[in-house]
Amino acid sequence: MRIVQLANFYGPRSGGLRTAVDQLGAGYVARGHEVILVVPGAAPGEEVLPSGVLRITRPARQIPMTGGYRAVDPRTTADIAEALRPDVIEVSDRLTLRGMGAWASRRGVRSVMISHERLDRLLGQVLPASLARTFADVANRRTAQSYDAVVCTTAFARREFERIGADNISQVPLGVDLDMFHPSRRAEGTRSRWHGSAQRLLVHCGRLSVEKRVDRSIDSIAALVDSGEDVKLVVAGDGPRRAGLERRARGLPVEFIGFVDGRVELASLLASADVALAPGPHETFGLAALESLATGTPVVVSSSSALADIVTAECGGHFDDTAAGMASELMRVMDLAPGARRIAARTRAEEFGWPASVNGMLDVLEYGRLVDPPLSWGHGGEGSTGVRRREGTRGAAAAACGGAGDALAR
Structure with a gap:
């Protein structure tokens, strides 16, 4: 064609x-x-x-x-x-x-x-x-x-x-580059570059526009700091709201690094974070969140978005579209065992590869419909991606996440 x-x-x-x-x-x-x-x-x-x-x-x-x-x-x-x-x-x-x-x-x-x-x-x-x-x-x-x-x-x-x-x-679900966005991109050098003296590194990756609700990420950091948590937020991305958001974050442990052009650098940043933030309530898929999961980093997402259908309690969390709710869920996710949450994140991401997306799209482009939908692409009811888990991914994810993951997978 x-x-x-x-x-x-x-x-x-x-x-x-x-x-x-x-x-x-x-x-x-x-x-x-x-x-x-x-x-x-x-x-x-x-x-x-x-x-x-x-x-x-x-x-x-x-x-x-x-x-x-x-x-x-x-x-x-x-x-x-x-x-x-x-x-x-x-x-x-x-x-x-x-x-x-x-x-x-x-x-x-x-x-x-x-x-x-x-x-x-x-x-x-x-x-x-x-x-x-x-x-x-x-x-x-x-x-x-x-x-x-x-x-x-x-x-x-x-x-x-x-x-x-x-x-x-x-x-037809979209996919993620599972080779580029991989737990092996995690590096202590990258962590120390961004988190400074903070104990926990959080990342918000996305366009700085109104619908992405970056303000909620900033306000959740303020709530965490007020409760005594030692955290830092790195905001990767650019957009029309940057100046206002920088003013909002003044005095908080928040760093705006702009658009990250290199995919290796972006993957390393995501892999090196403790938790990624995706507060936009209107996301219909959320590739940045899926890329974070692929690197083994759990994601906290808006319960109003499609990401709430993708992110489970083991690989992240959902919040009620308030800064207090987001801060509370961030605390819960950060308290999960690090090895277990990273395995769960990678396992979930492995259900979304680009080859299956391409095959599905080619069906639609040629025939106007999915000719033979894979078992992992059910229609999905309310609150479902329509994607069911593949068997056998937990062991692969554990191997991807390293030795600690191997032990936790058993």
Whole structure:
């Protein structure tokens, strides 16, 4: 197949979406397909990535107050797609590129939309809940009607489409690079570099935007310090709220290190932390949290997000969307036996590999649905990822986490 991936909110620092698009594209190429990715940028360009994907960059203006995101004019995107003559388009933008579904239908081209966010939750940040739900339902109904298939990564993300009775929804979990994000990246040198004299190192990795609720991570540190805990928080990431968050953290053991460009450095930071924080209540998958788990670091997450379906009490915890609740859960997780919590974290992450995600997406791209869903991809009920545990991963995770893990696994 010639697969054309379209993504407007894709840039050098766009985090999870860029990771997902790149990993899926690389997987498609590895299975013999031709992949072309069209993205916005400051200047035009064409580049064959190491994965074999041809990335076409088209000039686009920055969108105000988004921290540097750009968006190619949909008409330009349509013209490029026309020239590329795809067999199928994969769209990762529910806002500016939703109309590409109708474009594809008129030309007999298959179309798939990946839903990377919960629209009702995002609108709910600026609108009353009932109004946000109404607007989201209208937009989602049009999306489902325009595309051959819509892919959601979790049951949490799927619910807003089930609410409107859409029947062309497939659930394909995203994955994590289990080789890059590995417990072996843990290094005392990295720990001492970041935590200084503090006994416990916490990390928040993600974009510094309002929906990520970095303020709750900062406020939980204040609560821990007030209770006498010797902790330090490292915030890895950048975004439009950085200046305000730095003011909020003044006087607290919080260090902002900006966007971490190197994946090895990021993996080492995550592996060297005691606990990772993911307080965003609207996460539909949360790749940074999954990368933390893969390194053997437990994660404390919002009970309102899809991550609450992924993180168990053994490999992290859930909190009630308050700073006090987050601080309490952080204490519980930090009090777990270090070897046991690291084994549990790695074990959970091993259920989410990119190869299975790629296979599932190729089913949807070619046939509009999952042809033969693996046993680990059940539909999932309320509060479920739809992923069941694989047998035999605990021993592998114990080996990955080292000698202490071997002893605890027995």
